[in-house]
Amino acid sequence: MSSYNLKNPNTPIASGRTLVFLTNTLETLGSSTGLTSYLCEDAGLHSLRTIKYSEPPTAMPVFAPTQDMISAATANGSSTLNARGYLEIIQKQADAEATRGDRPSSAEHKFLTCRDFYVSYKSGRKTPTEVAEQLIEAIKTSDEISPPLGAVWNWDKEAILKQARASTLRYKEGNPLSIVDGVPVVIKDEIDVEGFETGVGTKYINKGNPAKEDAHLVALLRAHGAIIVGKSTMHEIGLGVTNFNPSTTTPRNPYQPQHSTGGSSGGSGAAVGSGLCPIAIGCDGGGSVRIPSSYCGIYGLKPTHGRISSRGEYPLAPTVAVSGPMCATMEDLAIVYAIIAGQDEKDSYSCIQPSVALPAPIGSRSGGQLQGLRIGIYRTWFEDVIHPEISQVCYKMLESLCKEHGAVLVDIEIPELFENSKAHNMTIVGEMLSVVSMDHYKLHHQTRLELTMMSSLKMEDFFRAQQQRTRSIRFLETLFGHKTHDEYHQARYPCLGGKDGIVDVIVTPSTGNLPPKINPGALSHGESNYLNTVKTMQYMMLANHTGIPGITAVAGYSKDEYANQTGFPIGIQFMGQWWDEKRLIHIANVCEQVLEERQKPKIWVGDYKL
Secondary structure (H helix, E strand, O other), X not given: OOOOOOOOOOOOOEEHHHHHHHHHHHHHHHHHHOHHHHHHHHOOOOHHHHOOOXXXXXXXXXXXXXXHHHHHHXXXXXXXXXXXXXXXXXXXXXXXXHHHOOOOOOOOOOOOOHHHHHHHHHHOOOOHHHHHHHHHHHHHHHHHOOOOOOOEEEEOHHHHHHHHHHHHHHHHOOOOOOOOOOOEEEEEOOEOOOOOOOOOOOOOOOOOOOOOOOOHHHHHXXXXXXXXEXXXXXXXXXXXXOOOOOOOOOOOOOOOOOEOOOOOOHHHHHHHHOOOXXXXXXXXXXXXXXXXXXXXXXXXXXXXXXXXXXXXXOOOOOOOOEEEEEEOOHHHXXXXXXXXXXXXXXXXXXXXXXXXXXXXXXXXXXXXXXXXXXXXXXXXXXXXXXXXXXXXXXXXHHHHHHHOOOOEEEEOOOOOHHHHHHHHHHHHHHHHHHHXXXXXXXXXXXXXXXXXXXXXXXXXXXXXXXXXXXXXXXXXXXXXXXXXXXXXXXXXXXXXXXXXXXXXEEEEEOOOOOOOEOOHHHHHHOEEOHHHHHHHHOOOHHHHHHOOOEEEEEEEEOOOHHHOOOOOEEEEEEEEOOOOHHHHHHHHHHHHXXXXXXXXXXXXXXXOOO
């Protein structure tokens, strides 16, 4: 039987001048004094050296779909739609609303949706050009408040208006391209947008070298009429979970401006969470879509590795990172997923996937939406959080999913979580180091500190990390009911075997902590807080390292003193087997119905007049 083995590090917290001193010391004397080795040992980065692996390494976790997966994706019917079919249904519904003259809810605070924008344009109440002018003012306003929201790092007024005028003409002629025509979308600064530098959160990468064409997913959004606003802020080279970034700017959490947005797609989270736009794109190598989505009170999907083409994405961590949508509502997340997912003949890893499938819209709230769904829960892991309200709020959501909607909780154990997390750490930072090693002195001190630690590891450490990846994939194959490795793993890890050990999805909180406070020193030099990093990422790394999909939904809000009487959003995460995004989207749809009421953030710039 496996045992829970995650543990917290003792590494000290450092920011400001203390961080500068520690980084400089580590870079100059760390190796000779043994300080680097000590820090790596405390961080668990030597832990794989004692394991005797028989598994071959897995370099790229792209999972060959089984016949069952292929059949499930192509079985269009009352509960399953292909991407085109889903978009057609949503657009027909919106057309009917436009004909009736429906208006968005007049509630004081409402996250606007693609449908709201589309209906307003189609009915002639507003034009995309008029909304683009409101958007431009909202961006300006968001950066004039104190502290500035800091969500959008690089944007161009004329480029926005040019796209909006083209969209306005299409609506005038009665030919909108899709439900997202004229809808503003922000793109993380890790993904190419024609005419913009892809700086990946730095001031020097691609400086003076704007992208000559859109990334594949950006081109798909643009082809559907979306207004590409510009680039969102991100943690420098994506190496962090706070989005504290002295090199560009540090975005603010819309619910508590003195606290982190999460990272590394923090600007995307802030843009959607503040109502600036309904859609943003992030990139998730270690939770970088799901963490800021959870912290900022929105929905985020990390798809199966290979589901969305990585063409035009800066190759920071190509074996663990995948782009994904971050949206204010689940309908919009499903819309964006339907647009950007699928094969790209110029990205071979995307060509192995089965057809893109989505759940049919579930309409108004009704019971039994998840009848018989087997939700695997590793309770020791689930409850290992810094703030008890996190697991309490998530348990409350699970209670509704089971009692009202028919889901069933199945107690499971997942072995070697600690080993997988360290293997993921070594993989993602090792890949980043290979990209920026020659210029790492141009980065700020938190980034340099982590790269210096990783550069001290041996070649066999990285190799063992890929063997651990194979092992973790095999655990999940058995847990999800694939027979390839059942005999081996049931003998070694009885917790995975038997009928009761097979599940449809795994549930965890999205993060093990609430958004950390932004210390003044973090704004000027960054911050190294390994305990915060571990607790923020502890539920994220399994999906990134093995390639399975994960989604975060809003479970509720905190009410304790840490939040200063204003609740922080709390996310709940579901992870599924490879290529089963449809099931995750359906579950998150139900979670959205159960939640019913969304709290208004302190920073709100989403008062569009539609």
